[in-house]
Amino acid sequence: MTFQTPRTEGGASRRHVLSAGLAAAGLGAFPMLARAQGNTLRIGVVSPRSGPLALFGEGDGFVLDQVRKQLAGGIEAGGKRYSVEFIAKDTQSNPVRAAAMAKELINSDKVDFVLSTSTPETVNPVADACEAAGVPALSTTSPWEAFYFGRGAKPGEPSPFKWTYHFCFGVGNFAKLYTDQWSKVPTNRKVGMLLPADADGNAIRGMLIPALQKAGFTVVDAGPYQNGLTDFSAQIALFRKEGVEIFNTFPFPPDFAVFWRQAAQRGLAKQVKVVQMAKAGLFAAELEALGQLGNGLHAGAYWHRSFPFASPATGMTSTQLADAYEKASGKAWNQQIGATASLFDAAVATLRSAADPKDRASLAQAMSRLKADTAVGPVDFTAGPVPNCATTGLVGVQWLRGKGGANKFGLEIVSNADHPKVPLTAAMKPYQLGA
Numbered sequence: 001m002t003f004q005t006p007r008t009e010g011g012a013s014r015r016h017v018l019s020a021g022l023a024a025a026g027l028g029a030f031p032m033l034a035r036a037q038g039n040t041l042r043i044g045v046v047s048p049r050s051g052p053l054a055l056f057g058e059g060d061g062f063v064l065d066q067v068r069k070q071l072a073g074g075i076e077a078g079g080k081r082y083s084v085e086f087i088a089k090d091t092q093s094n095p096v097r098a099a100a101m102a103k104e105l106i107n108s109d110k111v112d113f114v115l116s117t118s119t120p121e122t123v124n125p126v127a128d129a130c131e132a133a134g135v136p137a138l139s140t141t142s143p144w145e146a147f148y149f150g151r152g153a154k155p156g157e158p159s160p161f162k163w164t165y166h167f168c169f170g171v172g173n174f175a176k177l178y179t180d181q182w183s184k185v186p187t188n189r190k191v192g193m194l195l196p197a198d199a200d201g202n203a204i205r206g207m208l209i210p211a212l213q214k215a216g217f218t219v220v221d222a223g224p225y226q227n228g229l230t231d232f233s234a235q236i237a238l239f240r241k242e243g244v245e246i247f248n249t250f251p252f253p254p255d256f257a258v259f260w261r262q263a264a265q266r267g268l269a270k271q272v273k274v275v276q277m278a279k280a281g282l283f284a285a286e287l288e289a290l291g292q293l294g295n296g297l298h299a300g301a302y303w304h305r306s307f308p309f310a311s312p313a314t315g316m317t318s319t320q321l322a323d324a325y326e327k328a329s330g331k332a333w334n335q336q337i338g339a340t341a342s343l344f345d346a347a348v349a350t351l352r353s354a355a356d357p358k359d360r361a362s363l364a365q366a367m368s369r370l371k372a373d374t375a376v377g378p379v380d381f382t383a384g385p386v387p388n389c390a391t392t393g394l395v396g397v398q399w400l401r402g403k404g405g406a407n408k409f410g411l412e413i414v415s416n417a418d419h420p421k422v423p424l425t426a427a428m429k430p431y432q433l434g435a
Helices: 014-024 030-036 060-070 095-107 120-133 144-151 171-182 199-214 233-242 253-265 284-294 318-329 335-353 360-368
Strands: 040-047 075-077 080-090 113-117 137-140 164-168 190-194 218-221 246-249 274-277 298-301 371-374 377-380 389-391 395-401 409-415
Touching (some): 040 060, 095 120, 120 199, 144 164, 171 409, 190 199, 246 253, 298 409, 335 360, 335 377
Parallel strands (some): 040 080
């Protein structure tokens, strides 16, 4: 399905509204002339809005609406003014469809630039399609190692990528965060790891486990499993036998709910003191589906309403962005809203810094030297850690029932060693089943 918003309030077309906005600035006929002269920047946006990863894309439409408002008068780049058109596509949480949507944007929609977000299942196939076609692409919300090494790059070798760039946290961020966060609760330092056989799981297994062991944790790896598994009895039995008191996992969100209900039934939930989720446990709806089992679960957050950063592409601070989303949607804010805003922040900064944003090579060069302020904090592609990638920070959070109002779940920031500019909002507590 293609998500476009050709109409706005009152039934007016987007083009009509854009024309009116420019007319007020003395540029009334410019959009029509711009298209004729090639001065419209067409930007594709690919994300999961349906399927098992749909929670990641739930706020994308809202964020995109804010960006469209901010860019209604176009942007200045290379001494020219350009109007901006966004074309959004839904991956349906399917990597094959993600690649197909990217190809459709490139071949049919003739976009100049492709943006994608939310897990390797989205960003990797989109990036591969753009790399093959020679179209600039920018992405976020997937560990950078899964993007870079998961697509064939080799440590110590030159980057094989010319057109595709990515910014996000990485395994090193998790290691720094977890070492600090887990020290806030007394445990035996035995960690049970549940990692799927996918790009995330492979990257974490190969890099995070050695880092945790170096930091003095004993790691019990239950081995790769296929996404969608419905029986975790073997993994639970292993963790109980080994006496793990810290549990860490990177599953598809629906898989964690299956696992944790079984963990409660089989006694593991009473044994562990830290339940650290990644990829799952990012959204309040997941916790509310678990009910009391979700109270006190731990996670990492790549954005929070308390982040002391603003989003230039939406024109809002982090707090304003969260409040506006809740008012518009009637739902609780979630951390992907800020991450999606940061993608547009970096993309707009790229376009504005390019000598010629209609030239693919110019756009790619602009990304390679990009330094931008975003909703998740500064993004600097000149600082590495590898070519084509930039890192952002993580904070440790804990889900607590009632912190979101009434019996709703809310997030408290309990660890900021990896992102010290972000303030703590509470002290971390151990997980206690039934507390």
